[in-house]
Amino acid sequence: MGEAKPQHGAQEMKGWLFKWTNYLKGYQRRWFVLSNGLLSYYRAEPKGGPKISTRRKRRAGSASENPAEMAHTCRGAISLHGALIHTVDACTFVVSNGGTQTFHIKAATEVERQQWVTALELAKAKAIQAMESEEEEEEYQDNDNQKGENTSIIKDLTERLKDLQTCYELISKRGTLLTRSLVDLESLESASPDTASKIKTVSERATLFRIAANAMISTSNDYLQLAQQQEPKWKKMLQHERDQKVRIEKMVEQLARQHSHLEEAAQHALPPGIPAGNHRSTHSVANTSPSEDDEDNVEFYDAEESDTFTLAIPGSTTGNSLSRERARNDSQGSDDGSSSEGDPAPIDNDGNNTGMKTVSKRIRRTRVPEKPNYPLNLWSIMKNCIGKELSKIPMPVNFSEPLSMLQRLTEDYEYAEILDRAAECTDACEQMAYVAAFTVSSYSTTASRTGKPFNPLLGETYECDRTEDLGWRAISEQVSHHPPMVAQFCEGRAWQCWQEFTMASKFRGKYLQVIPLGTAHLEFNNKIGDKCPHYTWRKVTTTVHNIIVGKLWVDQSGDMDIINHTDGTKCHLKYIPYSYFSRDSQRKVKGVVMNADKEVKWVVQGTWDSKIEIAPVISTSGSPDNPIYKTGPYTLAWKRRMPPDDCEKYYSFTELACQLNEPEDGVAPTDSRIRPDQRLMENGHWDEANKEKLRLEEKQRAVRRARESEAEKAAAEGLPYTAYEPVWFSKQEDKITGSLCHTYNHEYWECKNKGDWSRCPSIF
Numbered sequence: 001m002g003e004a005k006p007q008h009g010a011q012e013m014k015g016w017l018f019k020w021t022n023y024l025k026g027y028q029r030r031w032f033v034l035s036n037g038l039l040s041y042y043r044a045e046p047k048g049g050p051k052i053s054t055r056r057k058r059r060a061g062s063a064s065e066n067p068a069e070m071a072h073t074c075r076g077a078i079s080l081h082g083a084l085i086h087t088v089d090a091c092t093f094v095v096s097n098g099g100t101q102t103f104h105i106k107a108a109t110e111v112e113r114q115q116w117v118t119a120l121e122l123a124k125a126k127a128i129q130a131m132e133s134e135e136e137e138e139e140y141q142d143n144d145n146q147k148g149e150n151t152s153i154i155k156d157l158t159e160r161l162k163d164l165q166t167c168y169e170l171i172s173k174r175g176t177l178l179t180r181s182l183v184d185l186e187s188l189e190s191a192s193p194d195t196a197s198k199i200k201t202v203s204e205r206a207t208l209f210r211i212a213a214n215a216m217i218s219t220s221n222d223y224l225q226l227a228q229q230q231e232p233k234w235k236k237m238l239q240h241e242r243d244q245k246v247r248i249e250k251m252v253e254q255l256a257r258q259h260s261h262l263e264e265a266a267q268h269a270l271p272p273g274i275p276a277g278n279h280r281s282t283h284s285v286a287n288t289s290p291s292e293d294d295e296d297n298v299e300f301y302d303a304e305e306s307d308t309f310t311l312a313i314p315g316s317t318t319g320n321s322l323s324r325e326r327a328r329n330d331s332q333g334s335d336d337g338s339s340s341e342g343d344p345a346p347i348d349n350d351g352n353n354t355g356m357k358t359v360s361k362r363i364r365r366t367r368v369p370e371k372p373n374y375p376l377n378l379w380s381i382m383k384n385c386i387g388k389e390l391s392k393i394p395m396p397v398n399f400s401e402p403l404s405m406l407q408r409l410t411e412d413y414e415y416a417e418i419l420d421r422a423a424e425c426t427d428a429c430e431q432m433a434y435v436a437a438f439t440v441s442s443y444s445t446t447a448s449r450t451g452k453p454f455n456p457l458l459g460e461t462y463e464c465d466r467t468e469d470l471g472w473r474a475i476s477e478q479v480s481h482h483p484p485m486v487a488q489f490c491e492g493r494a495w496q497c498w499q500e501f502t503m504a505s506k507f508r509g510k511y512l513q514v515i516p517l518g519t520a521h522l523e524f525n526n527k528i529g530d531k532c533p534h535y536t537w538r539k540v541t542t543t544v545h546n547i548i549v550g551k552l553w554v555d556q557s558g559d560m561d562i563i564n565h566t567d568g569t570k571c572h573l574k575y576i577p578y579s580y581f582s583r584d585s586q587r588k589v590k591g592v593v594m595n596a597d598k599e600v601k602w603v604v605q606g607t608w609d610s611k612i613e614i615a616p617v618i619s620t621s622g623s624p625d626n627p628i629y630k631t632g633p634y635t636l637a638w639k640r641r642m643p644p645d646d647c648e649k650y651y652s653f654t655e656l657a658c659q660l661n662e663p664e665d666g667v668a669p670t671d672s673r674i675r676p677d678q679r680l681m682e683n684g685h686w687d688e689a690n691k692e693k694l695r696l697e698e699k700q701r702a703v704r705r706a707r708e709s710e711a712e713k714a715a716a717e718g719l720p721y722t723a724y725e726p727v728w729f730s731k732q733e734d735k736i737t738g739s740l741c742h743t744y745n746h747e748y749w750e751c752k753n754k755g756d757w758s759r760c761p762s763i764f
Contacts, residue, residue, distance in 0.1 A: 012036075013119045015112075020104035027106055030075070034119055037127030039095060039103070040077035078103060081127040082483040084740055085120050085723065086731040093117050094733070096740040114720045121723050122715045125708040128482045157230075160223045167216040174209040181205055252548065259549050362468070364659045370649045372684045374398050397689045401451030401651045402682035404672040406462035406476040406486060407660040408453040409501055412442040413490055414656045416472050418638055419522070423494035428528050428569050429601040432593045433614040435522060435535055436562055436571045436604045437637035440589055440612050442539075443556050444640045447587070447609035448652040450544065450552035454678050455484065457700050459761045461728065462672040463748065464660065475748045479726040481704070485518070487729040489744035497522045500741045512544040519737055529567065536736055537562040540575050556587070556608055565736055568596030575608065592617075592629075603631055611639040666752065670727075670760045696764065727759050 018027040030041045086094045090110040096102040107113035181202040422434035456478035465473040474490035485502040499520035516539035540558035557577035573591035593602035606612035615631040622628035680689035714721035729742040
């Protein structure tokens with residue numbers, strides 16, 4: 001195998017490597033090229049360089065030698081911006097984009113493998129820097145798009161300027177030749193027989209010079225006249241664009257204020273018990289929208305009713321009709337969050353806690369400090385962020401809630417008692433129905449929560465040990481910064497659940513879309529048949545509406561497939577997006593549970609902000625495109641516990657959310673509870689929190705720059721360089737999905753018991 005050949009620095013290489021293809025062919029010899037932040041491979045060594053996009057060419061300042069051939073012969077490529085690079089053994093490494101593409105690569109020697117890994121890590125750092133620079137350039141270009149009409153004029157002037165330069169060069173050459181001819185003519189004697197021919201040559205060259213000079217003068221006049229004619233127009237157009245921009249900004253701000261006043265007036269005018277955000281028109285509107293999926297035509301019938309009765313999917317989502325009874329007596333104590341059993345821990349004669357656990361539950365807080373009123377112009381911040389990635393928008397804490405993304409993801413287990421109930425099931429399809437209800441319950445808090453969680457720092461962790469009262473404990477860690485990625489592991493009484501969460505997001509002005517990436521896993525300890533069930537699913541898309549004008553509201557939409565990889569059972573859930581033309585209730589979720597033979601055995605229906613009901617299917621009729629399922633009695637699988645009526649005063653937190661950031665002793669020094677800007681915000685000191693947030697972000701950037709500098713130095717010296725690795729999770733191949741993901745190493749709780757936090761980085 002050919003040796004890897006560095007080019008243009010250590011971050012650009014090419015050479016022969018072995019790539020895993022499939023189980024039949026195994027590793028196959030392929031030609032790999034690393035260039036401009038792109039790793040591509042070919043079956044044979046190409047003549048040109050790797051194909052890169054126009055944007056990447058412009059950023060990198062280079063182009064392919066033979067783009068047509070590259071497009072034809074390139075077998076695959078991965079952009080290193082946001083890629084994951086993992087060393088498997090002495091000669092094998094993996095490059096993955098965290099989604100659909102994963103390259104399993106083997107080098108000939110350990111030295112060659114290290115050369116490639118070092119070059120890839122360095123190229124990844126360069127790609128991240130280039131992408132950030134490009135985003136700044138695109139933002140600048142977006143601001144200049146208002147002057148698009150002037151582009152053609154500037155291009156015309158530029159071309160004419162080039163004509164002037166060409167004419168100038170031509171005149172210079174002709175003038176030089178004419179001068180030489182004149183010198184030759186003067187040196188000749190008048191009687192020389194060559195005088196006539198020399199004079200003729202001089203005459204011809206003088207004529208050519210005169211023609212070129214005339215062309216120069218004519219072109220110069222055209223250019224000058226055009227510039228003089230267009231200059232007043234340019235000034236007027238530029239001033240008009242500036243005035244128009246200021247006028248539009250004022251109009252949007254005025255409209256936002258008027259809309260806010262109207263909402264306040266409408267809220268006071270509504271009858272008690274009807275939230276203004278949920279108020280909808282009562283006029284009957286025909287649903288003229290076509291069905292997006294054949295599943296929308298599914299009808300459910302109750303076996304205990306007559307054959308002509310159609311069971312409608314649950315309707316209104318008004319919160320006051322929902323009971324606040326606990327699904328489990330031991331879930332979170334009494335309604336006020338305190339325990340009615342036992343006394344506080346005993347105190348010794350010195351006034352110290354003896355450490356003896358004589359109570360079964362810890363008394364926890366039921367609310368956080370009230371949210372202060374800090375007015376801030378949202379439009380002034382968001383107008384320059386359209387099209388950017390959500391994680392790259394420098395948002396002040398004024399638009400956040402005092403929880404990090406690590407803590408927000410932990411709220412997925414607020415209704416973990418559903419999994420305890422599912423663990424008791426002996427039927428695989430019934431268990432799947434309860435698992436589906438659990439996945440829906442994780443969205444219940446998003447109905448009224450519009451605050452942005454804090455972006456975790458690289459290496460930040462969060463532990464939530466609720467074993468005594470709720471029966472589960474979770475540990476989360478920010479394992480990657482580009483792209484932002486959270487790894488989480490939670491264990492209950494009879495189950496384990498883990499996920500790797502990252503997202504793609506774009507702000508589009510009127511709304512913000514968050515598209516979750518990564519896979520969630522759930523495994524039960526109890527066997528059904530001879531194996532323990534293992535489930536996987538991916539979250540659906542979250543959309544935040546009315547970003548600029550109006551009251552923020554959240555919607556969930558898309559399809560979710562929950563798969564039991566043990567026996568092939570599958571549940572397809574459909575989150576129906578909000579529609580002004582629908583006569584049905586909003587926030588609806590419906591789906592079916594199918595066995596390995598694709599026979600529908602259970603139906604799931606409800607709303608993601610209220611409740612989910614499940615029922616077994618007794619019989620199926622109708623056509624395959626429009627099936628009708630006759631069901632048995634429905635069982636309430638999940639019902640939302642509503643927060644107090646005054647929860648808007650403290651960020652619309654539920655009782656569990658209020659307890660997530662409660663100070664606790666003995667946690668890791670990287671825990672989100674210790675994060676200073678988040679704590680300052682919770683206590684109401686928002687100005688100080690914003691300053692602290694900037695300090696932490698700059699510290700993180702400085703550490704990243706130092707790490708990149710070390711990588712460059714190691715690459716220049718040909719030394720191996722170890723990239724950043726998480727503390728409590730490690731990159732491994734997922735046996736279910738086959739992709740590379742972060743897996744819990746089961747060491748956190750042991751280190752906590754020992755009080756050993758020596759491995760934790762200093763991030764605060």
